[in-house]
Amino acid sequence: MKHNWSKALLVACVSVAAIACLALTACGGGSSKASSSSAASSSAASSASATTTSAGYKLLEGGKLKVVTSAEYSPMEFMEGSDIKGFDIDLIKEIGKRLGLDVTISNQAFDSLVTSIAGGKQFDCSISAITINDERAEQVKFTNPYYDSNLAVVTLANSPIANMDALNGVPVGAQSGSSGEEWVKENLKQSTYTPFQETPDLLAALRTGAVQAAIYDEPVAKNHVSTEYTDCKVLNVIPTGEQYGIIVNKDNAALADAMNKALADMKADGTYDKIAAQWFSAK
């Protein structure tokens, strides 16, 4: 008797789940066919009501620009005490100011940023030294590039690796989901590759010898070796000419347009250079 009860309960649970799923499909299917306002209407249905501003773009909460970043990437974005600081942060705060919005910054793992923005329910945009590429552009909408970068190979200062040719075959590491990871996978076919979720873990592994080279973005690498990681050096800069962009939800291209305008204005009136000079002494 007891077994039958638990079985019945299980059946009930499964059928409820299945019905919920079907209902969800039906709802979602309908609204996605509707028009461009589908995202607004579907999120209005959920608890967080999106608001459409006079400028035409949507915000999850009126008057607020919710930004997410992965604050482990100095000088682009990093934690200082409980504050998130960096070039990207100053840049997005300035953009927020120009759009008349309060900027709130949240912290999250780098490899989940694109997914978060594609989901579109938690954050309006993400700025986190995200390299523009087509794979990401399939999931989210990029603004115009705001910074030119390359990849850098970082090794210990006393590393026996003398040049790039010696790199193929030694254990290397990069940040999970980064352009450095892709470069390693494509170009260092003979190396064992280890992904790390955050750059500090990657550098810790470099110091312990678990990996002999770390491949990540040039401005960050250069900053690292000249500040906290003086026992490391930049072996080489890999010219990839990649560019960073801010990402927003695909249904919210108007927000990207508004940001592009703000970016262009900032470059024209010198604010951009002023912010850059604050964070990149060498460049």
Add this chain to the structure above:
Amino acid sequence: MSASVKAAIKQGLFTALALSLVTTFVSPLFAGALTTDVTTAKGNETGSDNILGGTPTRVTWEAVVDEGEQVVGVDVVYPQGSSFSDESSIKVTVLDGTTRMNPENTASLDAATTTAKVNFSEPLQSGLRLRLEMYKVSLPNVDGAVSLNGTYKLADGTVKDLGASPSIEVTYASVAEGISNWLDQQPFVQAWNSVTFLRLFFQPQLIVSSIPTVATGWLISLGLVLVGFPLAIPLGLIAAFMKISKARILHILAAIYTGVVRGTPLFLQIYIAFFGLPLLGININQYVLSILVLAFNSGAYLCEIFRAGIQSIPKGQFEASRSLGMSGTQTMFSVIIPQTVRRVIPTMTSEFILLYKDTSLLAAVGVMELMLYSRSIVSLTGNMTPYIVAACFYLIVTLPLIRVVGNLEKRLALADNGGGAPKKKRKGRRDAFSQMREEISSTTETIEAAEQKVAEVQVETAAAMAGDASVAIDTNAAAARAQERHEATPTDTDERGDAS
């Protein structure tokens, strides 16, 4: 058991090694004015670095303009069997050293000749690096090396040959990728994927294509815990003996071990082991180190489980064994421990489940296990589906074990209560059943009696009519027939009712 585990781990390691050796990077050293020095393709098999032919990938091609030349155009020709689609695109980057230049250019992909064409309005000066990224282009479906060719045009109008580029190793598309590609084309899949939630969490193509990779991670996770857990058992047992020992020093040592291990997160212990030990000059293979950390952690929990198990045996048993002339050790190993084993098995199984789930923490330090394999696909695709696949792989192991624990606990309770609660319930149920049966049989008895009466009446009537003794025998036969029918359908009261 441990042999199969070793095999699983070996397989995992071997796969990783094989993947890294699948292709060899040929460095290009040929004379030419526009030197192609990089040609790579992005691995397009979900979760691996393999480049599958006939499947869209991203090809990166780089060349440097040589001394004394000015390049105004480049045509990169793909080998026969390649294909471009409507979704293919090209991105042009020009670099001076590490500085990005933005020269005016027109770039296009010609699907008919599978050629990528780039033209510059201002010639590229020598020393500049040209980088082309071609998205969603398919290389030929072959098993072997392919390379790109083409021509380039100088400012004075001469056209020169590019020569073969560094080669790209291509392999045949796998079954999973094939199914995934087929699903790509299906209308129902497209409809399903048009819902953001379903696309991001339950994308059918990704479920199919991520299974082989996630399964590899699953074997490794399972291997780690199947080797680590048996190692933790003796460790826990020794610590448990130390803890109940009368020697103060042993007790203190064991208390420190369990206190520190149980009082700090496993996550932290993993970080210390992986980043701390190498600094002390201790370099261990990361899988071996993972097993050691897991065993060390689990040992502390098992210690407490064993200690509680041993101490749960009534003191009277010690005293009885000792009074029979057994030594302390004898008592422990032939009286106490056998009883303890039965008691701790459910808790141990729970601990096994916990440890199996905790292997996911190893992802943080780059141990390729279930979690990291699925995360690597998530980070590449920006889609959460592989996590759902990973969840299923965890559940394959944990759900049956959770059930086993439940059953074991029930049985233990049963034994402890000397045929306690659950059995009683069943007995109660049986009582209700037999009561019902009794009711039925009493009903049938009534019916039977009625039938017999009918038969008797018949017999009496017949006797009265014939007054013959032979009829008396018939009476008995009728009664016997009634009895037979009753036995054949003992519970079928309706029919019997009708019959009566």
